Structures are given as structure tokens and as C-alpha cells.
Amino acid sequence: MSASGGDGGEPVAGVAAEPESAAGRAYAVVRDRILEGEFEDGSMLSEGRIAAELGMSRTPVREAFLQLQAEGWMRLYPKRGAMVRPVPPHEFREVLQARQLIETEAVRTVCASPGGSERLVRRLREVIERQRRVWEDDDLAAFTRADVEFHREVVAAGGNSILQGFHQLLQDRHRRMTTQSISHDTTRADLAIAQHTGLARLIEEGDHEGYARATAEHLNDIHGSTL
Structure with missing residues (x-):
């Protein structure tokens, strides 16, 4: 999952430039718009357009584009601009797996710990309620962020820092995939909320095997037909 070079390899979670820098701001804006679906797969972006929007010169935008290409979010074409790199089917499958x-594994650990599920279930239900509210407000970006948060809370509760690190690398992919699937x-948004509610209940019941089956079904229902 290391960053690829200019060959347009698979995206990885990157470290943005310093947020106070113009390049860092351009990077954050373009990356968020890709993850939130505002910049669609295959669309072409120009340095001039982004620079004008953000009120900066082309140089920091060029730096941002280079970083986004290195992380696999876009592919640069000299004198033509940058293309938003589509998510290939194999990447969908690998991220879901x-x-x-x-x-x-995280839920197995939580369920094996006496009382370990109580705080997690309470937290998950808070996230589910927020998901419900933002979806009622038709806020897809907030919905996908909450979706990532739900699953991040599950992994964090397992207490394995290595697995948390791996999961961190998947979160941007997760967010983009969810945006595409719900769009x-x-x-699928209402289905995701209902299934999250069921997943929280299985954790509360200590049924890690049931959670494993339900998670497979959940991921397939939300993302399967997008492959």
C-alpha cells in the first residue's frame, strides 16, 4: 500500500502538505472533492481552473496535483490537465475483503472481553443516529464521513494498533467507494443505516460469528453491484 509514482497506481492514504500552505490547501480541496464525488471519475481538471477558484497561482496547484498523482487519485497529462482516476473493480474487491x-478480528476481540462491547455499542448508536439525521438533510458527504466513522470505531475497539494502521490506509478508499455506491x-443509504443497527446489536449480543456473516452481507449489499 505504498504510494505509487506517476504511473497512476492505486490510491493510498497520503499525508497532506502543511495545511497553512497554498499547496496544502489545494491538495485538501481537490482530494475532498474527489472523495465526495464532486470531481467524477474520468473528469479532467486544469491547474488554471483550480487556481482561479482558490485565488492562488498555478504553482501550488501543480504541487498538489503531483502529490495526488503520487497517491493514485489522478493521472497527469502534459498540456492537457489531470484526469480523476476511476476506481478499478479489483480495488473495490480488495478493499472490501x-x-x-x-x-x-476486532469484533472477535471485543466480544471476548467482559464488558468490552458496552462502550462501543453506545458509541456506534450515536454514529448511527447522526447518519440518520444527515441523510434526512440529504448531506451525502456527511453521511459518508459518518459511515467511515462507524467502521473506524469498530476497529479501534479491538485495541490492535497494527490493524488500526491498516484500516487507516483504507479510509479514503472507503469514503470514495461509499459516495459512489450511494450515488x-x-x-442503499437507508439500507446501510438499518444494517449498521443490526451490526451494533450483534456486538451487544457478543455474537462475533454473526457479525462476520452480517458484515460480509453488508459490504456486498452496499457495494457489490457497483463492482
Whole structure:
């Protein structure tokens, strides 16, 4: 999962430039718009357009584009601009497989710990309620951030810092994939909320095997037909 070079390899979670720098601001804005679906797969972006929008010169935008290419979010074409790199089907499958493995192990650990699920379930229900509220407000960006948070809370509760690190690398992919899946079929948002509620209940019941089965179903229902 290391960053690739200019060959447009798979995206990885990168470290943005310093937030107070112009390049860092350009990076953050463009990256968020890619993750939130405002800049669609295959769309072409120009340094001049972004620079004008953000009120800066082209130089920091060029730096931001180079970083985004290195992380695999876009592909640069000299004198033409930058293309937002589509998510290939194999990447969808690999991210879903990795997420299931990491979360299932985390829940197994939580369920084996006496009283370990209480705080997690309480926290998950707070996130679910927020997901419900922001979806009622038709805020897809906030919905996808809450979706990432739900699954991040599950992994964090497992207490394995190595698995948390792996999961951190998947979170930007997760966010972008969820944006695309919900945009493709908005009924999946209500389904995701209902299934999150069921996942929290399985953790509360200490049923880690049931959680493993339900997670596989959840990931397939939300993302399967997007592959």
C-alpha cells in the first residue's frame, strides 16, 4: 500500500502538505472533492481552473496535483490537465475483503472481553443516529464521513494498533467507494443505516460469528453491484 509514482497506481492514504500552505490547501480541496464525488471519475481538471477558484497561482496547484498523482487519485497529462482516476473493480474487491478481515478480528476481540462491547455499542448508536439525521438533510458527504466513522470505531475497539494502521490506509478508499455506491442507488443509504443497527446489536449480543456473516452481507449489499 505504498504510494505509487506517476504511473497512476492505486490510491493510498497520503499525508497532506502543511495545511497553512497554498499547496496544502489545494491538495485538501481537490482530494475532498474527489472523495465526495464532486470531481467524477474520468473528469479532467486544469491547474488554471483550480487556481482561479482558490485565488492562488498555478504553482501550488501543480504541487498538489503531483502529490495526488503520487497517491493514485489522478493521472497527469502534459498540456492537457489531470484526469480523476476511476476506481478499478479489483480495488473495490480488495478493499472490501481487507475491511471484512480487519473488522471481524476486532469484533472477535471485543466480544471476548467482559464488558468490552458496552462502550462501543453506545458509541456506534450515536454514529448511527447522526447518519440518520444527515441523510434526512440529504448531506451525502456527511453521511459518508459518518459511515467511515462507524467502521473506524469498530476497529479501534479491538485495541490492535497494527490493524488500526491498516484500516487507516483504507479510509479514503472507503469514503470514495461509499459516495459512489450511494450515488448509484440512494436506497442503499437507508439500507446501510438499518444494517449498521443490526451490526451494533450483534456486538451487544457478543455474537462475533454473526457479525462476520452480517458484515460480509453488508459490504456486498452496499457495494457489490457497483463492482
